Amino acid sequence: ASHLDKQIKVSSPISSSIILDSFPPSQAFFNRSWNPVMVPLLNFLQSTDSFLMLNAYPYYDYRQSNGAISLDYALFKPLAPNKEAVDANTLVHYTNVFDAIVDATYSAMAFLNFTNIPVIVTETGWPSKGDSNEPDATLENANTYNSNLIRHVMNKTGTPKNPGVAVSTYIYELYNEDMKPGPLSEKHWGLFEANGDPVYILRLTGSGSLLSNDTTNQTYCTAKDDADPKMLQAALDWACGPGKVDCSPLLQGKPCYEPDNVIAHATYAFNTYYHRMGKTSDACDFNGVADITTTDPSNEI
Structure with missing residues (x-):
């Protein structure tokens, strides 16, 4: 046997x-x-x-x-x-x-x-x-x-x-x-849509990387549409200040000034910081007013 x-x-x-x-x-x-x-x-x-x-x-x-x-x-x-x-x-x-x-x-x-x-x-x-x-x-x-x-x-x-x-x-x-x-x-229990697109990107704070259902490796950090405006502005101020993001393109007359709203400007700053930090999951938190997505925000703004 x-x-x-x-x-x-x-x-x-x-x-x-x-x-x-x-x-x-x-x-x-x-x-x-x-x-x-x-x-x-x-x-x-x-x-x-x-x-x-x-x-x-x-x-x-x-x-x-x-x-x-x-x-x-x-x-x-x-x-x-x-x-x-x-x-x-x-x-x-x-x-x-x-x-x-x-x-x-x-x-x-x-x-x-x-x-x-x-x-x-x-x-x-x-x-x-x-x-x-x-x-x-x-x-x-x-x-x-x-x-x-x-x-x-x-x-x-x-x-x-x-x-x-x-x-x-x-x-x-x-x-x-x-x-x-x-x-x-x-x-709607899946990690992926039927076409293979991630429904959302799993996050592990402090893990140093996204989890493995990001099949494209093309991820972005965007401001949440429903975020509190004051918290969003505070996070934007931090990114452009202590976070050392070059936010000069957001100034009036510069390429990224339009649309002139806090969500668009915060998304620019958050995403710049996120990529500079190696796209780690904890680089896209900003006190809960940002999310990681596989949709390029430059195509929507």
Whole structure:
């Protein structure tokens, strides 16, 4: 025998929705109606040293929580200590929904007396567009979730229940599915459009480079259309001052004076600074009033 069962791992994904009473994570358990499926599956995974594949969607947990889960908590954004979720049974603090879902899965397996099966997250993500009743399915939130997710997973910090145990994770999904039925959000989970254009560029602050879904390497830093004008002007002043961008082309009578508005002028200054700094992701932040894009702003201004 080749003992391939120890070399080639076989598993099957489950949805986190079959986990009941998922917070606090320490008291989570699988929907008992699924026990006739879960117990044999977990026995198989344990006997073959395989892993449980989990599809985890904090977006849906957030949507279905009726306000109990904050958007910042779902998006891995920094929380004040008093805003963190606390497992009352263990006093463990949770700073994001993703970790809580993974730890709830470990607890659900332990409830069935399986304590040594690792979890791999085979699907997770955030939609970039939605219907009118899905206001948090936006480009900004999708970018924030996936960028923060990758940064979190790459830190290999594990979860509060299993610190130091890295959670291998796969983003859902590569391409948008414009023909998929259901709500508009169902069509917009992808990192790329069907034609191969990036939906958005993943950012890792401080990583020194953009993440790999920029296939063209032609990226630009532009001012956000909806940015606060005062913050935008302050960022423009910084770029043309301490940022040492040569903003003389923006003066009246110079080539880049028109259109004479703060968005166009800020885009010129931001993009110049961004390219001078080697197009690192943190060179296009400007206190949140700028975005990285694959569209050349000179074609639009």
